[in-house]
Structures are given as C-alpha cells and as structure tokens.
Amino acid sequence: MTTTVARPDLAALAARFAEVRTRTDRLTHGLSPEDQTPQSMTEASPTKWHRAHTTWFFEEFVLGADPGYRPRDPAFRYLFNSYYEAVGERHPRAARGHVTRPGIAAVAAYRADVEQQVAARLEAGTLTEEQLDLVELGCHHEEQHQELLLMDIKHLLSGNVLQPTYVERAPDDDPTAGPTPLRWTHVSGGVTHVGDDGAGFAFDNERPRHRVWLEDVEIGTRQVTNAEWFDFIADGGYTRPDLWLSDGWASVQDAGWRAPGYWREDDDGRWTTFTLSGRRPVVAAEPVCHVSFFEADAFARWAGQRLPTEQEWEAGAASGLEVRGGLLDPQRCHPSRASEVTLGDVWEWTASAYVPYPGFETAPGAVGEYNGKFMNDQHVLRGASAITPPQHPRTTYRNFFPAAARWAFSGLRLAR
Amino acid sequence: MTTTVARPDLAALAARFAEVRTRTDRLTHGLSPEDQTPQSMTEASPTKWHRAHTTWFFEEFVLGADPGYRPRDPAFRYLFNSYYEAVGERHPRAARGHVTRPGIAAVAAYRADVEQQVAARLEAGTLTEEQLDLVELGCHHEEQHQELLLMDIKHLLSGNVLQPTYVERAPDDDPTAGPTPLRWTHVSGGVTHVGDDGAGFAFDNERPRHRVWLEDVEIGTRQVTNAEWFDFIADGGYTRPDLWLSDGWASVQDAGWRAPGYWREDDDGRWTTFTLSGRRPVVAAEPVCHVSFFEADAFARWAGQRLPTEQEWEAGAASGLEVRGGLLDPQRCHPSRASEVTLGDVWEWTASAYVPYPGFETAPGAVGEYNGKFMNDQHVLRGASAITPPQHPRTTYRNFFPAAARWAFSGLRLAR
Amino acid sequence: MTTTVARPDLAALAARFAEVRTRTDRLTHGLSPEDQTPQSMTEASPTKWHRAHTTWFFEEFVLGADPGYRPRDPAFRYLFNSYYEAVGERHPRAARGHVTRPGIAAVAAYRADVEQQVAARLEAGTLTEEQLDLVELGCHHEEQHQELLLMDIKHLLSGNVLQPTYVERAPDDDPTAGPTPLRWTHVSGGVTHVGDDGAGFAFDNERPRHRVWLEDVEIGTRQVTNAEWFDFIADGGYTRPDLWLSDGWASVQDAGWRAPGYWREDDDGRWTTFTLSGRRPVVAAEPVCHVSFFEADAFARWAGQRLPTEQEWEAGAASGLEVRGGLLDPQRCHPSRASEVTLGDVWEWTASAYVPYPGFETAPGAVGEYNGKFMNDQHVLRGASAITPPQHPRTTYRNFFPAAARWAFSGLRLAR
Amino acid sequence: MTTTVARPDLAALAARFAEVRTRTDRLTHGLSPEDQTPQSMTEASPTKWHRAHTTWFFEEFVLGADPGYRPRDPAFRYLFNSYYEAVGERHPRAARGHVTRPGIAAVAAYRADVEQQVAARLEAGTLTEEQLDLVELGCHHEEQHQELLLMDIKHLLSGNVLQPTYVERAPDDDPTAGPTPLRWTHVSGGVTHVGDDGAGFAFDNERPRHRVWLEDVEIGTRQVTNAEWFDFIADGGYTRPDLWLSDGWASVQDAGWRAPGYWREDDDGRWTTFTLSGRRPVVAAEPVCHVSFFEADAFARWAGQRLPTEQEWEAGAASGLEVRGGLLDPQRCHPSRASEVTLGDVWEWTASAYVPYPGFETAPGAVGEYNGKFMNDQHVLRGASAITPPQHPRTTYRNFFPAAARWAFSGLRLAR
Incomplete structure (x- = not known):
C-alpha cells in the first residue's frame, strides 16, 4: 500500500493519529444517537x-x-468490515442502517479502547514497520471517512421535511453578486511525469509515477460557478439531448434532473439549496456543487469547452506560476473559512476514467483490496472540497465516483 | 367508524386512555434511541x-x-400521517427510518403534550360525541400499534448478528415435550349471524352483523404446533409443488423458504428460532408461528384438512361449550404468561379473503380510510397472539395480512 | 375435474372436438408467422x-x-407445458416469445397430427371414460385459449405505431348516441344454491353446488357504458383518492391511468380506443371495456352503488324473468354481431375474491392444477365477452384476473 | 464523421454498396420469419x-x-431509428421484438426500394460529397450490424431447448488437442502515434491520430485458449474473490457465472458450448470466447499477467515483424475458414476504458450521435472476430462493450 519512505518519526505519527481520531469525534459529537x-x-x-x-x-x-x-468482539469484524473479502463475511451493505446495537455509547467505548491500544504501542515502539505503515494508512483512511460521513449526513438530513441543520452559519453576504471573470492558464505539453514520487504518503492508486505525453492545454483559473449554471439551465441545458452522453440523458429522464443535487426552485423562481447549515439561497459566485459527471460533461459541451483529463489537471497543478488561484494550488485546496463544513470549494470531475496507472500493483493481503478492485466504470475527480480534511489533499490525489453520483461535493473546471 | 352505543362513561374512557398510553410507554422504554x-x-x-x-x-x-x-408542529402532520390521503401529503413510507428528527425526547414531549390536552378535555367534558368516539377508536388504534411495534422491533433485531434481546426470559422447561393430542369440536351449520352486534366497540370492518349460511364443520381444539411442522418439513413439505398455491410455490422458490420465519437449522440438525428474548430452541409443543398464509394453506393440504373460513371460525368461537380451549374462547385469547411479549399463541390464518361484509360502510372523512381501502388481496386472520394487548381481542375481530407476510405472529388451526 | 354425468355421446363429442379445433385455426389463419x-x-x-x-x-x-x-417430440413437453408442475420442467413463461422453432408450419403439423390421433381414437371408441372426460375438458380449455389469444394479439398489435388491424369492420353508426337508460331488477334473497349442478360440463372451480345466504339486491339491467365512463373521467374519477382502494390508487399513479385500457385522447379532446379492427372512436352506448377491478370498484363507489358479489350475480342470472337483457341471461351472453371478435359485451367484475367453493376438490394428477392453485389474490368476473366462444359461457362460470389486469375484455354491472 | 480523403471512386463505392447489401441478405436468408x-x-x-x-x-x-x-413510410422513421435523438421519437428499444408489422416480406421490399434509389443516384452521380461520405459510412455501419445480427441470433437460438443450428458445420478434428505454446513479442515504447491517419475510411472514434507515451511491453503472440481457461476454472478461478474487480465478483455471484457464456458442463464433466452450428464440444486449442471484461481481467490476474492497453495493442499491431500471427496482423483478422460464422477468432478485451481521443470531435447533425455519446463506462476491444465481415477490421478499430457483456465474440490476449 505505502512504501516506507520519509515516514514521520514515531512521535509525529502518534500525534497525527491522535489528531485524526479527535477530529472524527469533533465532527460527530453534535449528532444524536438517532442521527x-x-x-x-x-x-x-x-x-x-x-x-x-x-x-x-x-x-x-x-x-x-x-x-x-x-x-x-468477533461480531464487530462482521458488522464493521466494509468490503474486504479476505477478512470474511460481512453485514450486508444495504442494511447498515438496521444495526442498532452496539449503540453510540458502545461504539464510543470501542473507539476509545482501540485508540488506547494503538497509542500505547506507538509509545512503546513495539509496532513493526508494516504496522506503522498501516497506522499511517489508517489515518488517511479515517480522513476519507470524515468527508464521507459529512456527505452522508447531509444526504440523510436533506430528506427530512424539517430540513435540519448540522452546523449553524451566518447568512451569506450577497448571494446575487457575480463571480470573478474566467481566465485561462496555459499548460505546456510534452513528456510529463504523473503520479506520486514516493517522497511522502500516497494511496496505491497514485502510483507508480510514470510518463505520459500531453499536448498543450489551457485550463480555467477557477471552477464553474452557480451563476454559469443558471445560464446553462436557462438555455435548456437539461432539455437538450444533444448535450448529453446517452447514459447521462437517460439519467436526466429517469431521475428527473433539472438542476444540481439539493437545489429547489421556489414559487418565485429563486433557487435554494440544502446545505449542512440548512436550506439557503444558491450563491451565484460560488462553485457549482453536487453535479454528476454527466452534468459536468454536458455543461462543458454546452460551453464549447471540455473537461481536463486527470493528467492535464495534475500537470497544471504542478506547473506552479502558470496556474493561479483555486484548487489547482494544493496549498489552497482548503481555504480558510468560518466553518470547515460549509459549502465551498468542490472536487472537480475530469474526463478520465478511473483505471490503474501503468505498472499499478496492489499490496499483499486484505489491504490490497483498498483501491484496486474498484477500477472500472468510475470517473476521476481531482482537487478537494470544502469538507475534505485540511491535511488530506495532494496534487496527485485520485478521487473517484460513478458517473451519475451527485452526493459528493463535486463540481468542475473547464479546459480547452 | 363506531356507533355510539354503550360507550363507557367519561371517567372510564379517561382511565382507558391513560392506561393505553402508559402501556405504549412501558413497552418501549427499554429501547434505546438507536433501536x-x-x-x-x-x-x-x-x-x-x-x-x-x-x-x-x-x-x-x-x-x-x-x-x-x-x-x-405542521411538519408532524407530514411526518406521522400513515396513509390518510384526505389529510394530505405524507413522508414516504419506505423512508420512515430516515427521520432522525424529531428525536426520541421530542417524540416523548409530543406524546405528553397531546396526552395532557386530550386528558384535560376528557376531564372537562368538552369533547363532542364524535370526538369521544374517536378517543375510543384512538385507544384501539394504539393497541394495534402496540402489537405492530413488537412485530417490527423483532424483525429489526433479528437482522443483527448479535441476535439482541428485547426482554429477558427464563429457558423453556423441555422444548422436546410433545403437544397435547389434536381433537375436533363440532360446529353446527345453518343460517348464522356473523359480525359485531354493535353493543360495544368494534372496528368498521366487523360490521354490519349479517346472516351467512354455514354447513356443519369440525374445528381443531388447538392450533397446529411446531412438532407437527417438524413432520411437515421432514415429509418434504417445502419441496412438493403439489401442496402449494401457485403464488405460494413461487414464494418458496424466490424467498428460499424451508421453515417458518426466524427458524434456523444448526449444524446438528436442531432448530432454533429468533424471539423477543433472543435466539432459542424451537419448542415442540408450542403453536407454530411466523408462517405465511401460503404455508398455512400448504400445511392444511398436506394434513388432508383445510383452513376454516372466518365465518366458521367465528361461529366456532361463539358456540360456547362446543369449542374448548385455545384462542377460540375469547376470554383466553391471551392466557397469562410470565411475559406478555414472549412467543406464544398466534393469530390464525383463515381460508377467507379480506373483503367487505355485505352492507359495509366507511365513516365519513379521513377516518373512513381506516380499514376499507385495504380490502383487496389480503387474507383474514382471527383470534389474537401472545403480543396482542389483553383488552384488544374480540371474537368478531378481523385481522388481515398479505398471503406471503410472515412477520406477524401468525399460525393456524385446522378444520375439516 | 369433471364428473361423468350427461356427457354427449361419442359422435357428438367427436363433432365438438373437430369444431373447436377448426375454430382455433379459423381465428389464427390471418396472422402471419411474425404476428x-x-x-x-x-x-x-x-x-x-x-x-x-x-x-x-x-x-x-x-x-x-x-x-x-x-x-x-420430448422438447414439446418442455416448450408447451404452461404451468403443470407434475408434468415437469417448463420453458420460462416470460420467454415464450423467444421460441422461434418449431415455426408456424411445424406447429400446424403438430396440431394436425395430434388431432388426427385423438379423432381416430374417438372414432374407434378406444378411449377410457377418463380420457373422454379429458377430451371434453380439452375442448373447453381450447375455447379459453381462443379468447386469450385474441386478448393477447390485441395487446401485441396495440403496441405497434402502425395500429394494425386483426379483422376489418365497418364504421360504427353513431358513436355519440347515448345508451339505453339504466334500470334495476330485483333479486330476492334467502338460502340460495350456487354453483354447477353436475348435469353438464363445468370446470372444477364451479363445484360443488352449495347453499349460501343472500339478502335482497337490485342489479342493473345493463352494463356500465362508455358514456357513463366519460362522466366519471370528467368528474375527476382518476384524480380523487377517496374513490379508490389503496392498491388501486397506487396503480393509478404508478401506471398513469387516466382512462380505460387502449383509450387515447386526441388533441381535440375526442377519445379513441384500439380494437381488433384498429383504432376507432369510443362508442358512447357500448359497455366500457378494458377496465381493471380497481377501476370498476372506484366507478361503483363514485356512482354511489357497488359491484354485485358473484353469488348475487349468479342468483340474478338464474332468476329468469326478473333479470332482463344483457349478459345475465346466459342465452344472450354472446349476441349475434357482424364479427365475433369486434368489441362488444364484456366480462363483469364482481365484488368477490376468487376463493374455492366450500367442499372444493381438485382432480388427482397433473390436471388437478387446472384451476385450484390460482385461488388467491384474484377477482371473479362473470358473464362473457364479445370474444368468448359461443358455446363457452355458463351462468355458473367463474372467470378470474388480478385486480390491476386490464387486457381482458372486462367491464362491470352495478348493484345496490 | 469521415473526412473526404482517398475515398474510392464512384464505381468502386457503388460496387462496395452492392456487395455489403448482398452480404446482409446472404447472412439472413436462411432464417425464417419466426427467427x-x-x-x-x-x-x-x-x-x-x-x-x-x-x-x-x-x-x-x-x-x-x-x-x-x-x-x-413515416412510421419506419419511428420504428427503425435506433438511438438518434435528433431524428425524433423512437419505438422503445426493449420492445423491438413486438413489432410484427411490417413483416419480413415488407422489410425486404423496403430494402430493395432504398437500395435501388441509392444505387440509381450513385450511378447518376447526383450525390453530394457529404452524401457519398454517408454512403461509405452506411456500408461500414451495415457491416457492424452484420456482426451484431449474428451475435443476436446466436443469443436468441441458444435459449431454445432444441438448441437450433444457424449453419451446419462438420465436427472438429480433435477437440482435446492442445494449443500452440504461448510466446511473447516485444513492442518498444516511446512517443508513439495512435489512431487513424485519415488515409482511408475510419469511424470518428478512431480519430484524431495523436501522440501517446508508451513503455516497453511484451504481448502474447496468440489469444488465450479454452485449454488455459479449463485450468483457470480448475484452479478455482470463479470462486476466489481476490482475482476479481469488485463489480466483477458481484456479477459472478448474481449471474452465477462459473464458465464462459454458452458453456455447459455435462454429467461426465465434459464441457460443450452453444455455437451457430448448435451445441458442440469446447475445443481446447481454440481461443476462449464469450468472456466478459471482468472475466478477462480476472484471468489475467490469475495468470500473473495483465491485459494490454488499447494503445499498446495498436502499437503492437503496427510494429510489423515483431508481432507475428494471430489477430494483431490485420490481414489475418479473419483467417480463411469453412464458414465465416463458425466459432473462431475473437475480439480482445483491453485494459482501456472507452473514452474520447484527445481532440475528438463529433460530426454535426444526427450522425454525430454515432459513437461519441456512448463514451462512458464501456471497455475497448481490439482486433476482430470470426463473424466480423472480411473488409471491416482495421488496426485502429475501437470496438466497445460494457464490462459484464458476454454475448459478443470476445476473448483476450495477455501482456506483461
């Protein structure tokens, strides 16, 4: 899974472990047992x-x-294994919401117990190199679930007629103010290296670093905004089959899409969206969020542009001065905001299917099922979103979802 | 819905209301918010x-x-309306489990508030005759839900690998002891009155009382037992299509039925069943429970007998001395047991489809949707079960479920 | 299946056999191999x-x-067995349309061969009593399929944008002429005999003849017409949930029903319907056809009346003078028309669920699967339709379909 | 769709048109109207x-x-449009088998009429350049459907218990003879051109020709054979989740895969397969056929190798001497055989998802829907199969199917 290169020393790893675990507790402590x-x-x-x-x-x-x-508890192995076939039988995924016991308190005790045991071993220095790698992997794994749990609780709460609030937030200044103009930054082509270089932690799917050939490309300096999406809707974007992939058009019709996920048009024609802070006006200048790959692709076609490939995206992010602003700069993947869980920056759909890099290898054992077995019929997203943990993003990071998924914090950036 | 005949006086109704409401609280107070x-x-x-x-x-x-x-709270009208079209739009039935707010505490407060308001009006004597009828109906309605919530919590807990316990119970004396012999009681035919006579409370579907013609019939003096079901299984009951209705045989194959609901065969060939007191051995002398109409019908065919019609059942229950023992005696519908929620006596499938009685009329307004609109493609069960509230059963009572349903406490009695 | 009482003599049976077989050929000879x-x-x-x-x-x-x-051909046993479990495995029902071989010519040869062999045995007098009973049953069976094949070919052709014609027919005189007034005929109640008396052929589900108690009832002298259905539609019949059974209302919404099957509203508001003679105007005075049980039930509720039970229907049909006109008179179940396959009189939904008569018994062997195993969750229709073979109807005849089925030639008659 | 470069002269195009049309007639003339x-x-x-x-x-x-x-006939536009949204509404795809009219004879007349009209215009020289391009495209389009109709008729006939024969074929010499040894050919990497160069006809999805970076690779000199697949099965290939993509493993379980499509294990453990010449023994030395992408991917993992990417495949096919034998040589994509429709060589799944080439552009108008709108969640196959028309294959050709599809003549070649 990870190569043992430049791993932080034990104390740093112990600190990171503690911080990640605490962050999960912080994110969930306001949620009731019912929630x-x-x-x-x-x-x-x-x-x-x-x-x-x-x-x-x-x-x-x-x-x-x-x-x-x-x-x-042997039952926990059955209940809380997600998809690791090598570990054994699992509770059916679709019935995870039926597991009422152990309850919240027992889960908290489970967390504390395992946490204490790992921490003790880290302090005692008794873990093998391989175990240390897995502690590090586990921290990144838990960060992924921090984002997932926020996506999932948002989806759950959105279905309640009371439109509940996960976190309070002040009203936005002026939802109708327009976005900054879209500019383009040039990324030079040629033989380019893509993928993680092994200097720090990375998931297996970011490796090995390898060469690709790229043509010159121009990439938008910011993400597509709600203001632009209003134009897409007004221009019949959801009613013109020529803009859509065939499966995308089928999704539009079957699911009745006529706006991004969570949007609702009021009787007066104004749009609101459900957020982790309840239902709020759609803010024109913000990046559009909760669009599927199909919608991102149709929008780009409507705009006369296209989505970048993940290789172009990564080259853009790595080319320093040429790419300004926005998520392409990994240091700004998560700009400071009043709350880390408010709607904001978004993952960016790329034109790339999620396939293994040349020379990709899975780790031996169950942990080898981490990423590799999902490499078909999904689409790569790059960057990060407003709910991605601060230490989590990398320019080589490969997120992925099916083409019709809309509950991730997903948007897009144009290329040409 | 109800005719205002012989309703108890106001004080008695207030006492009944208080008792029913308290019983619900008692049945649920051991369940966590998660449960x-x-x-x-x-x-x-x-x-x-x-x-x-x-x-x-x-x-x-x-x-x-x-x-x-x-x-x-107007949202409660949306969230907690079950199926009354005349009241308005409702939360989707299949998504009731996604409503996390209001939480348990808020629901308890809602209960207390409405309860206090009804009680105050009962004490003040300000309710109309029609409202008093609806208080009485509401008590019977809540008793139905007391049984439903036990059925439902059993179904929920059964899916957990931990096989949790709703209530503790001592082990059974001897699970292998045989049942009492099956005897037959004669019920004389002729023109017979069926249905509620209006002297006390009854649901609309039990009325009007009307005449039917019955032939002589013999009805079993006790319900079919697990011991007899073992024989049915051993004789290939679940593998012989000739015993089954066509839709029943399709259910056997699609759902993989090979024993009653909740049964499991251990490696040593012994059967256990999931109960509200956890997983326990199947007790040979107890009535078989959690069988569908299809299974009851197939069993009767296998046994060379048949199910009684609901009219025969009611005539048997009404004929006093001739019918001895068991649930046909309404006074014994709910025999005293250590716990009212342990596995025990069962509702009895009849041969009768659930159709309106001749002259059936629904009440005006939303409450008219109570029973009438479900009168197709369901099957009548008579009697009561171990989890039916004590005051609830009547000999004219018509319970009903679809032919493939197995999560009710449902068994059968033979006729010939 | 049948009791050997009053069967026609051998010559008569041979003539009937020949006639039934020829009639099938006549009904299908205009259909191409593709059809x-x-x-x-x-x-x-x-x-x-x-x-x-x-x-x-x-x-x-x-x-x-x-x-x-x-x-x-042993394969024919697999391909052409409908649902007889006792005969063995069968070709999947949903894939009957994928069987291209044997082709039409081979099927015709199969028909001729078996026909000749049966005819030869009838002539030689070598068939046992039981076989003779089965010849008679087979004739009635084939008559049932004559109606089914017309229902099915109508359904198939209706899905073709060309709206093809099975048989030519002259235009109707005046589609807007109103129906005859609805009158009521009185049927006296009491202990009444229902079911076949065994004097002639009857299906097993019509037996045994038995006693029922009926109250007095009034039955409409004619079927409900398209003119009345126009009123039902105009009065919001398909938009008012209070008129519908719960499952019926779900069907309205899921299937988008807003008129009987095959109806279509043109831009000018006029209704046409697809018939075996192509698409034609809906004729106001004709009986409404291709309505489900749910629609029949909702219509009756809207009209402030109800559907008769099958026992009431049969009593009405048997009471001679009191019931005038229409299908209740078995001699007029199939009035003479220019073509026996044009739209016309219709089967009548009753209020009765399809359950076995008291004392019902199935025949031994595979033929016992003929009717009995379908006796759940279906609804009885009485009478006959314009496409029922002339010799087929009986006043004791019990037709049955699921509550949502609309492709049979099904309508209704009111009672009160 | 096509660029007007080096198109054959008019006489050659007319000859090609005639030949393609005749070939379709030849392929279908043995099929009955029922078939x-x-x-x-x-x-x-x-x-x-x-x-x-x-x-x-x-x-x-x-x-x-x-x-x-x-x-x-305006109705033909509705009935025979496959998926061109710009042309208008279409007959539902899932109900194409319900269209009995026009029948076979009318379709033949339609073919003759359009054919004559196109031929007349070709002879008269009245077609525009754009129309001539579309005649050429239409020929290639019809060749694709020649393969599809053989795939589809095989699938249809296979479901018939009679296991009918599309074309007679002599028995194979020795089904148990082993395959030739697997050797590897080296393909050198570097900046490589991929895609059609515009010198002849190609589909839009093969363009534009563009540069990619490839690493050195070794590609198997022949396809994987049935003999090797026997080993895969014997080694538990269909029972080990570690070999499979997650969606692939779900397919194995849901669809019950335990061998390639059409295979059946007899009681004596010998495998047969359904072919266009009926059911026959699986021939060990032949390429495995009717495997899904999921199976190809699992096999490669089991073998310790991998699938080539489509770029590697194309580079291999283009590198002349280094690649010997088999389908990588386009001249041998369709080796001479007794019958062009017998089981034989197969399309080869690659590791590549079906995505647009850099700079891909669709043609204006309805014909732009030809390929582009299907470029998500499908997988590229290269080469050709035994039923691909002789003039059809190209080394740049991109065939595509969903990952679970098995009814194409699909196999695989290994890389390392």
Missing part, C-alpha cells in the same frame, strides 16, 4: 458505522497483526 | 414512528376537531 | 404458443394416458 | 430490425438529404 443510526441509501453509511469502521480498520490491520491479539 | 429509529423493511415502521403516529392520530382526529386548534 | 411469434408481456402468450399448448394438452392428458404412447 | 422477429434481451435486436435499420440509415441520411425526398 447517527440510519442509512439514507445503499451508497451512504450511518455516522455510527463510519465511526466504528474506521476503528475496526486499526483493530483489524494494526492490532490484528500482533501475534495473539484477540478481537474485542 | 427506535430504523425501519427494517417498508412494511415495518420504527418504534419512534409508532409512538409519534399514535399520538398524531389523537391530535389530528380528536384535538383537530376543536375549532381553532393549532397543530403543535 | 404469431412474439409475446408482448409476461401475462400474454404468442399465438403460436396458444396453438401448440392447446394441442399439447390433448397429447399430454389424452394420448399420454395410452400405455406405450410415445410423445411426438 | 427474424423476436428480441431475446434489450441489448439484442431482431434480425428483421437489423435489416430494416441498416436500410433506414441509408434512407434517413443519404436519401433524406435530397431536397424534397419523401420518406417511404
């Missing part, structure tokens, strides 16, 4: 499950590698 | 929803009839 | 299949009872 | 529909471009 239990669709999971599964990951892969380690 | 939130299938509902819906029933139909009454 | 091959929905079957299946019935049950009889 | 009518699954189409649709293509795009051309 944490249900699952609003098969693709989403209960908050409680996310909390337990991220803990199970450390128990199974780190503690479980200790000779003689006895699992805290 | 009370999910919905394990579309047909089942969350405990929390049952508690809120039964309260909404009193608010909507009793308090709501007061001129100038303002609903506690 | 005869596909299946437009699971519930319908290809014309070719009907022709082969009715032949298989004689081969399997009559010829197959001969010791030493060798089936013409 | 030509049904559709065995949504993805497949009736033979009759293929014959009419390929004709409609010429009528719509070539004749329809003539000012004043009147369509032969």
